Structure formats: structure tokens, C-alpha cells
Amino acid sequence: MTGKSFRYEQIAGKVEETIKLLKLKPGDKVPSIRQIVRDQKVSMNTAFQAYSLLEAKGIIVSRPRSGYVVNALGTLKAPDTKTYPMLPAKVEITSMATAMMKNAKEHGIINFSILAPVNEFLPITSLHKFVKASLAGAGNDNFQYPLVDGHPELLKQIAKLSLGWQYPISSDKILVSNGGMEAINLCLDAITSPGDIIAVESPTYHGILQSLERRGLKALEIKVDPETGLCIEDLELALQENKVTACIFMPRCNNPTGFSMPEINKIRLVELLGEKNIPLIEDDCLGELSFDSTTGFPAKAYDKYDNVLYCSSFSKTLAPGFRIGWVSSGRYHQAIEKLKFGSNISTNGIFQYAIAKYLESGLYNRHIRKMRNDLQGQMIKYIGSIAAHFPNGTKLATPKGGLSIWIALPDDIDAFEFQKKALSQGIGICPGHIFSSFNYYNHYIRLNCCPLWSNKIDKAIGVLAKVM
Numbered sequence: 360m361t362g363k364s365f366r367y368e369q370i371a372g373k374v375e376e377t378i379k380l381l382k383l384k385p386g387d388k389v390p391s392i393r394q395i396v397r398d399q400k401v402s403m404n405t406a407f408q409a410y411s412l413l414e415a416k417g418i419i420v421s422r423p424r425s426g427y428v429v430n431a432l433g434t435l436k437a438p439d440t441k442t443y444p445m446l447p448a449k450v451e452i453t454s455m456a457t458a459m460m461k462n463a464k465e466h467g468i469i470n471f472s473i474l475a476p477v478n479e480f481l482p483i484t485s486l487h488k489f490v491k492a493s494l495a496g497a498g499n500d501n502f503q504y505p506l507v508d509g510h511p512e513l514l515k516q517i518a519k520l521s522l523g524w525q526y527p528i529s530s531d532k533i534l535v536s537n538g539g540m541e542a543i544n545l546c547l548d549a550i551t552s553p554g555d556i557i558a559v560e561s562p563t564y565h566g567i568l569q570s571l572e573r574r575g576l577k578a579l580e581i582k583v584d585p586e587t588g589l590c591i592e593d594l595e596l597a598l599q600e601n602k603v604t605a606c607i608f609m610p611r612c613n614n615p616t617g618f619s620m621p622e623i624n625k626i627r628l629v630e631l632l633g634e635k636n637i638p639l640i641e642d643d644c645l646g647e648l649s650f651d652s653t654t655g656f657p658a659k660a661y662d663k664y665d666n667v668l669y670c671s672s673f674s675k676t677l678a679p680g681f682r683i684g685w686v687s688s689g690r691y692h693q694a695i696e697k698l699k700f701g702s703n704i705s706t707n708g709i710f711q712y713a714i715a716k717y718l719e720s721g722l723y724n725r726h727i728r729k730m731r732n733d734l735q736g737q738m739i740k741y742i743g744s745i746a747a748h749f750p751n752g753t754k755l756a757t758p759k760g761g762l763s764i765w766i767a768l769p770d771d772i773d774a775f776e777f778q779k780k781a782l783s784q785g786i787g788i789c790p791g792h793i794f795s796s797f798n799y800y801n802h803y804i805r806l807n808c809c810p811l812w813s814n815k816i817d818k819a820i821g822v823l824a825k826v827m
Contacts, residue, residue, distance in 0.1 A: 367408035370399055374409065375418060383429045385743025386736065389419055391426050422735055430739065438585055438754045438767035438803070445597045447556045447579045448796040450572040468785035469819045471806045474614065474762050475679045479811050480733055482717070482726050486678060489713040489720075505708035507700045509535025509685065512715035517685055519718075524660035528669070528687040534695055535685050535706045539644035539672035542686035543607065544570055545702075546640045546668040549694040551576055555604035558597060560589055562765070562794035562803070564614040564642070567607050578796045579603060585756035585765070588613060588620040591627055598635060605638045610658045611646035615794055615805040616765040617758030622655045633664030638691070644672040644684070647727055649760035650735040665689035673714055675762065676727060681710040734762065734808070741808045744817045748824035763807045772827055774804050780826050786819050 364372075374389060383389065390398070395406040410427060413419045420430040493501050501510075508514060511530075518530040536542040543566075551557065553575035559567060561580030571578050579601055581594050589608055597603065610620040610628070620628070632639045643657045659669035668691060672684035683706065688695050699705075717723060738758055745755065745766065752769035768774060774790035781788050791803030810816055 365408075366401060367405045367412065370395060370401060370405060370409035371412045373399070374413060378418065378429055385429050385746065386739040387429050388425070389427045389429060420735075420739070422732060422739075425732070425736070428736075428739065429743075438756055438765070445579060445581065445593065445600070447577040447601060450568050450576070450578050450796045469810060469816065470787040471808075471810065471819075472787040472789045473809060474675075474807050475809060476675060476730070476734075476762065477809055477811050480730050481678060482722065483678075485720075485722055485726075486713060486717060489716045490709065492716060493709045493712040501708045501712050503708070505535075505705045505711060507534070507696055507705055509533065509706065510708055510711035510715060512719070513683075513711045516715050516718035521660070524656055526660060526662055528659070532689060532692050533685055533687045534692065534699060535683065535711055536670075536699070537684065537703065537706050538674055538682040539642065539670055539684040540566055540570070542670035542672070542684045543567065543640060543642060545686060545695045545698050546638075546670065546688060546691070547571075547574060547576070547605075548698050549688070549691050550638050550668075551604050556601055558594065558603050558606040558608075560608055560613065562615055562791065562800055563607075564609065565789075565793040567642070568793075568796060580795060580797065580799075583613065583616060583618065585616055585618060587624065588616075588618040589624070589628065591624060591631065594628075595631065598631075598637070603637055605640060606632060607640040607642060608658075609642045609645070611643055611655075612648055612759065612761040614642075614645060614761060615763055615789070616756045617761045617763065618756065619649055619655070619759040620658075625655070625658045626661045629658050629661045629664070629667060633662070633666045636666070638666055638668055640668045640670065642670050644670070645675050645761045646671065647676050648731060648734060648762065650731055650738075651759065659687065662689070668695075676730065677714060677717070677723075678710075681707070681714065683707070683710055683714055731760070734760075737812050738764065738808050740812045741806070741816075741820070744820040745806075748821045750824065750827060762809055763805050766804050766806055768802045768804065768827065770802055772802050774800070774802055777804065777827065781823055784822050784826060786823060788823070 378389060392406045392410060396403055418430060419427045421427055513535060514530040514533050517533050518528055521527040547570055551574065556577045556579050557571055558579045558581055560583050568578060579597055581597055582590050584590060610625050612619055641658050646657055657669060659667045668686060668688040670686045686695060741764060750769060754767040756765045758764055775792050778788050778790040789805040791800030794800055
């Protein structure tokens with residue numbers, strides 16, 4: 360077959376030439392499958408094979424209800440996976456992270472540092488209707504303290520979300536919290552003591568590191584691959600060499616990298632920690648925002664050991680301001696229930712009931728499908744702008760979902776200094792320093808794709824490139 364090519368390869372080559380000739384930009388539509396069948400006089404199967412090849416090469420990407428579009432990810436390489444010493448470390452990032460977020464909020468005209476969806480992506484009109492219903496009636500119990508565990512209607516609806524899992528969660532093993540971070544903090548308080556070693560991903564969400572710092576816990580960082588996530592082999596080695604009390608990982612839509620672990624790796628992770636009786640605190644607050652709806656389930660779905668403390672939230676999908684999260688902690692439920700009662704008694708009952716009724720209405724699944732599609736389209740435009748403006752040597756992880764992009768800048772750029780200079784131009788970003796207890800990511804930044812895409816956003820990314 361040397362020197363010859365299959366018909367689908369020839370079609371793929373023609374589409375690639377069309378993209379170049381028309382100078383199509385990331386996010387622009389390419390000819391549909393039906394158009395290829397009609398224009399090139401080939402079978403539907405040949406056209407699908409051609410587009411599958413282009414997808415595998417990173418040239419195009421499929422978007423639900425929009426067909427195929429040019430993919431910017433093919434123009435940028437993923438960051439290198441580096442190997443670092445796996446040593447427990449005292450965490451000291453709170454003052455830096457707090458100052459960074461405060462300055463970005465006060466001075467960032469365009470803020471790429473806050474990880475929250477814009478109102479345009481939220482079902483505000485529908486939620487408003489259910490909040491009004493929650494407030495209706497003078498004798499409404501929603502004005503009283505709800506049960507410690509949460510509103511019964513919401514507990515039932517959250518449990519229903521897990522019905523497709525291998526091991527679904529029951530409503531009597533769920534506790535509603537004030538956002539996802541309270542859920543994680545309750546888990547840490549229930550199973551750790553000062554000085555304990557907690558395994559975390561590297562990089563990991565700075566809020567987790569801040570929680571460890573407040574409790575006097577040590578972080579043991581386990582490297583991640585920007586495509587497949589946590590390196591389980593490294594975790595196994597770390598567990599052999601250190602007395603690890605617990606792990607906190609984000610298997611789906613990791614923050615900041617955007618990776619999602621393959622299902623086989625999640626199962627292996629649950630089995631490894633279950634057999635060693637090391638609790639896994641799973642942060643799945645972004646898990647619903649996987650661009651590929653077939654990405655799979657959280658690790659908790661495979662938890663036959665009752666060893667995963669599953670934390671999630673509606674802050675990234677429905678209403679950040681409601682602060683409604685939850686935790687399903689298995690055998691630790693009673694301990695966490697006591698801690699919740701001792702800290703703030705309960706979570707806002709009016710918002711709990713409103714979300715419960717929204718979930719019961721059947722609108723949630725439709726909203727999530729649309730939100731995923733909108734976010735993927737938004738991210739394609741952001742990545743296209745980065746590819747067009749940022750200098751050679753820039754690399755980024757391929758986001759599988761979520762709200763942010765993890766970017767490796769050229770090695771000679773200090774992200775913390777870059778962040779300060781960007782702020783002087785009215786642009787807020789997150790320097791990589793705050794995603795590790797070591798100085799591992801001093802030329803990385805997290806750029807959140809939350810501000811709605813516009814020419815103003817494209818110009819702001821251009822300004823960042825000039826600042827560099």
C-alpha cells in the first residue's frame with residue numbers, strides 16, 4: 360500500500376486544505392458530513408472515517424447540535440509532565456492566594472481569575488420562579504431551620520442524580536453544605552489531625568491547599584498528566600514511602616488542568632485506596648461540566664468499599680450565590696453530621712427547596728447539556744485567541760471540561776510578576792504559584808474562560824501577550 364492512500368484519507372486531506380485555504384479560525388464550522396457525502400460523492404461511512412481521522416489529529420472537534428468546528432488545540436502543545444520529589448510539605452499559600460484574589464476583584468476590569476459561570480450560562484429565569492415558590496405561603500416551613508442533613512426534597516433529588524452509578528448513593532447518606540468547600544472542610548475535620556499527610560494532585564486547586572494550611576496538615580503532591588490525570592503509579596509509590604492519612608483528588612474536570620481520568624483509572628484508584636483503607640475525598644464540583652457527556656462517572660460511582668467522601672456543588676452549574684453543595688461520606692456520615700451541627704446548624708432552606716423543585720421539574724439535564732455545549736464553544740474561542748496572540752513556547756493542557764485553561768508560558772517568564780503587570784492593565788489572572796505548596800509552577804497561569812466571549816476579551820488576551 361506504499362504510496363497509496365485510502366479514500367477517507369484523501370477526503371480528510373481535502374478538508375484540511377479547505378481549512379487552510381479559507382483561513383478558518385478556531386470555532387469556525389467546517390463542511391458537514393452530509394455536505395461531504397454530496398460534494399465528494401462518497402458514502403456516509405467514508406465521510407465519518409475522514410472526520411474521525413481529523414478529530415484524532417486535533418484539527419477539528421465535534422460540538423453537539425453544531426456539527427464540526429476547527430479545533431484550536433492542534434496548534435498548541437500540551438505542557439510537559441515533569442517529575443518532582445514526592446515529599447510532604449508544610450503549606451503556606453493563603454496570604455498570597457487571598458491577596459491575589461482580592462486584588463483581581465478590586466482592580467481587574469476583565470477578571471480571568473474567578474472560577475464562576477457568568478449569568479448568561481445560568482437558568483436564572485427558571486430559578487427565580489422556583490425561589491418565589493419556595494417563599495410562598497405564610498405557614499411555609501422553609502422559613503424555619505431545615506434539618507441538619509438538608510431539606511428532604513433536595514436530598515431525594517441529589518440521590519436520583521446517582522441512579523446510573525454502579526453504586527448509587529442513598530438520600531440518608533447525603534448532607535447539604537454551604538458550597539463545595541464546606542463539604543471538603545467537614546471531611547478534613549472528620550478524618551484528620553494536625554500534622555497528618557494528605558495526598559493531593561500537583562497542580563491542585565488552591566482552595567484545597569488553603570484548607571490544609573488552616574488545619575496544620577502537610578501536602579504530598581502527586582504529579583498529573585495533562586491528558587489522563589493523576590499518575591496512579593506515583594501514588595502507589597508515595598503510599599509505600601509515606602503514612603498518608605487521606606487523599607483529595609478531582610478525577611473529573613480537574614481544577615486547574617481540566618483533565619478527566621479514564622474510567623479504568625478511576626476504578627483502579629478506588630480499589631487501591633479502598634484496599635489500603637485510606638479515605639478518598641473526591642472534589643467533583645466541576646464534574647458535570649465535562650464536554651464529552653460520555654466522559655463517565657465520578658470515582659464514588661465505583662466505591663464498593665464505602666471509602667470515598669464525595670463532595671459536589673451546584674455553584675458551578677446553577678447558582679454560585681446560593682452556596683448549595685453536598686457531601687456523601689459513607690461510614691463517616693454521622694461524624695460529619697455532628698461537625699455540621701456544631702459549626703452552623705444547617706444550610707439555607709429556601710434555596711435548597713428551590714433547587715430541589717428545579718431538579719424535580721426535569722429542566723436540569725437539558726440545562727447541563729446546553730451549558731456544556733456553550734462552554735465548549737467559549738473555550739474554543741479562548742484557545743484560538745491564545746494561539747493567535749501568545750508567543751512561541753506557550754503550551755496548554757487540553758481541557759476535557761470545566762471553566763479554565765492551564766497554560767505553560769515560556770520558561771523565562773515569572774507568572775507572579777506577570778500577574779502583577781497584567782493587573783496594572785486591568786486584567787486579573789491566576790499565577791501557577793498558588794496551585795502547589797512548592798515552587799513548581801512559577802511559569803504557569805490559570806486563565807478562566809468565564810467572562811463571556813467578545814472582541815473585548817480577544818483584545819484583553821492580546822494585551823496579556825504584549826505584557827509578556
